[in-house]
Each structure stands twice: as structure tokens, then as C-alpha cells.
Amino acid sequence: MAWLSLKIEAKDNTAELISDSLMDIGALSAIIEDANAETPDEQPIFGEPGDPPPGIWQQNIVSALFDEQIIVKDVMRSLAKVTGLQDLPYSTEIIQEQDWVRATQSQFDPIRIRDDLWIVPTWHSAPNPDALNIVLDPGLAFGTGSHPTTHLCMAWLADHIKNEDSVLDYGCGSGILAIAAKKLGAAKVIGTDIDEQAILSSGFNAEQNAVDAKFHLPKDMPEGIYDIVVANILSSALSVLAPALAKSCKPQGQIALSGILREQTEQVSTIYTQWFDMHPPIFMDSWVLLTGTKR
């Protein structure tokens, strides 16, 4: 058995119309991807809950899967009729049946943060069984460890957590940073996220790693003040949350902030300087980690 993959180039204001229309025409699936993915022009979009729908990139590829027997010219003709869009550039490819589970799993290898700290998908054996291994399945919540911001936060936690520290993970996603914090020796770890799915995933992942960390929606958070506050959220949220995050950090405690693009370094750092002595930024690809000590 084989399928036909049809890829259509689309501008930002037509991608969704094309994708929906392809499903109406009989596609088995249709997805929208950044046409500049994995190039320097890639546009990072997190799609945070509560944001206006970020939707779509400026240049998109709409990828649809059809039965191999489909006549592509007919599909393109129907698409033009339904959408009013003529002469859309497209390409096709025949996809042979494969073991989809294995194909998906093969995209996720263990991720090395340091020699002694790894993120290991559940179906892999640990490359270094003596390391601190965080066992994680790529799930619905953000935080598989492959993103530079997660990597930056985790490496920083590994260098700074002391036994008996209390840690707040603000925007916990999959719970990866909270779990790392606990495995690195923190005495008490709490995570929060506005996304209910993230709270569920975090709890599940903590259990899978046999660590005791608690996760709550912001409205259910117990009062608390922490030695370390880590927040890997977008800079807009970090700016709004600054007074609350500062209040959650003990005097002489540390804050670690990421989700910030290089060009936003100055802007975010200036806000946090009100409460923290900020340290030199640490960069990875287009991203930055900002850290500071509470005065």
C-alpha cells in the first residue's frame, strides 16, 4: 500500500483555506508547516494557550496525504474551484507504507544535556545508565528537551541546584524542568502551567520518573517562596509575570528565564533588574537564558 503526498505552497492568509478545502476534497490528512523550517528564516511559533491564534507562518507548505490512485490534476482543479486560488505551486511524492510507530519513534533519540544528565525516550535504553536519566515520551505538552530553551534551563539547573533547594517551575509543560530539578537534588519542587494538559502530562511524567513533584494550575497554587524560580515561557508572558515571579523568589535566591529570543535580551533583562542582579546572558541558537540573583 502507498499514499500520495501533495505539497502546496501557500501564503499566510490562504494556508488554512487550502488545508480545509483539501480535507473536503478527500485528503486523509492535511497539515500546515513553516516553509522556512530548519533554515535561518524559520519563524518560531509556540502557540501558547491564551495567545491570539498565531496560526500560520508567512510562507507555508500545506501537506496533504491522499490515496495513491488520486488524479492530482483533478484535485488541483477542484481546489481552484473551491478556493478561487489559481496556479498554486505544488509537488507530489509517493510514500510507501512503513511502520509509522517506529518511524515516529526514530525521530526522537536520547538527548545529552551533560555527560551525567540525559533525556531518554521510554523506548530507548539509556546511553549512560549511571547518569541522571529523565525518562520522557514526546507527548502533547511542550518540553521534550530538544528545544534550545529547555536545554539552556536544564543545563543551568544542573550547575546551580543545591540539595535542600526549593524550586518553582513556572510554565512546566511536560514537567521536564521540575523533574530534572528533583533528580538533581532539590528538596521541594512545584510546577504550574495555564494549560490543563500540561498539568496532567507533568504529573504523569513525574510518576514515570518516580519523583515527588507537585503540579497545579496557577489558580490552585499554594502560597510559597522558593530558592530557585525557573520560567521558560515567551518574553511577553515573562514581562507581564515579572512582579509575581520576583515575589516567588527568596532574597539571595536565583531566577532563570528563557523562551526569550536574542533580540529580546535587553528588554526582558531591564524589567527583571528591578528585583534581581542580572548575570551575563547565555545564548544557544536564536535563544537566550537570563539569570539573576534576588536582592
Ligand SMILES: C[S@@+](CC[C@H](N)C(=O)[O-])C[C@H]1O[C@@H](n2cnc3c(N)ncnc32)[C@H](O)[C@@H]1O
Ligand atoms: C516553552 S513551554 C516550556 C515547557 C517546559 N518548562 C520546558 O522548558 O521545556 C512554555 C509553557 O508555559 C506555559 N505558559 C504560557 N503562559 C503561561 C502563563 N501565563 N502562566 C503559566 N504557564 C504559562 C505554556 O502552556 C507552556 O506549557
